[in-house]
Amino acid sequence: MLVLAIDTSTPAVTAGVVAASADATATASADAAHTLAVHTLAARVTVDARAHAEVLTPQILDAIAETGKSTADLDAVVVGVGPGPFTGLRVGMATAAAFADALSIPVYGVCGLDAIARQVGTDEELLVVTDARRREVYWARYRGRSRVEGPAVSKPADVPAAPSTVVAGSAVHAGLFDLPRRDVQAPSPAGLVSVAAEQLLAHAEPAPLVPLYLRRPDAVETADRRG
The missing domain is CATH 3.30.420 (Nucleotidyltransferase; domain 5)
Structure with a gap:
């Protein structure tokens, strides 16, 4: 299967396309249920904590184009749901959800x-x-x-x-x-997809995307501030 992987939970804005399949070397049933062979076909990373919104979608489209495939060939989306700062995390999750909805494919959230x-x-x-x-x-x-x-x-x-x-x-x-x-500083496309292995292999119904902010955002509604 072809999986789009996205993460914006760190200053590294990451997008990639990963080919994933059941690992033929996993012979034990317990391993086979959780093991996915992953191969990164294309990846784009920009380290800039202030550029999530500007660079993410172009990176996604560039990575897909590099594979010679199209968005219609994608089977699933995997996105990092944090923990991470409010603004950057929201950009990645909203983008992942939009691609999945437009393509009618599942989107799985994983901890970065x-x-x-x-x-x-x-x-x-x-x-x-x-x-x-x-x-x-x-x-x-x-x-x-x-x-x-x-x-x-x-x-x-x-x-x-x-x-x-x-x-x-x-x-x-x-x-x-x-x-x-x-020396592993941020989630990679292959790492993200590996975490979702069990769900991807089972073609499981994804749970709703829930961000791991772990604390309230700095920006609040005016009514909340008054309260």
Whole structure:
């Protein structure tokens, strides 16, 4: 199947087209139910926290054009639902939903921290952190393929390094922890699609897209401010 992958939960505005199929090497039934072979056919990444709205759709169209396919060939959309800042996250999710609706294909939301962890692909105790601004980080812990804590938003000093043995995510923020660093800073198209593997393989009905803001946005309606 051909999957459009989108993420705007970090300063990296990411779009890509991924070919996904059941992994023929997964012989155990438990593995086969969760394992997807993914191959990135085209990807576009622009690192600019203020350019989500301007560059995302052109990146999507460029990536699709590079594959020699058209939007009509897409089978599904996978989008990062955060955690991430309100404005950027909203752009990615709204764009993903619009493409899926226009093409009558399913759209699956996945946690961006999960995608980073999947890209690291380690069995070690992993901590993933990204920039939450306000001198805070979004974070989650992983053991193998499983998230065991988070996602949450905290000041770095309030996130103990232990029991994690390695850290990944935003280089600046990962550097605040006294742990060996794995250089995976943002979700990739393949990482996003890998997280949605079980749903994609089962052609499951997607759940509604729910953003992981983890805190209220800075901008509020006037009536809310008065309240």
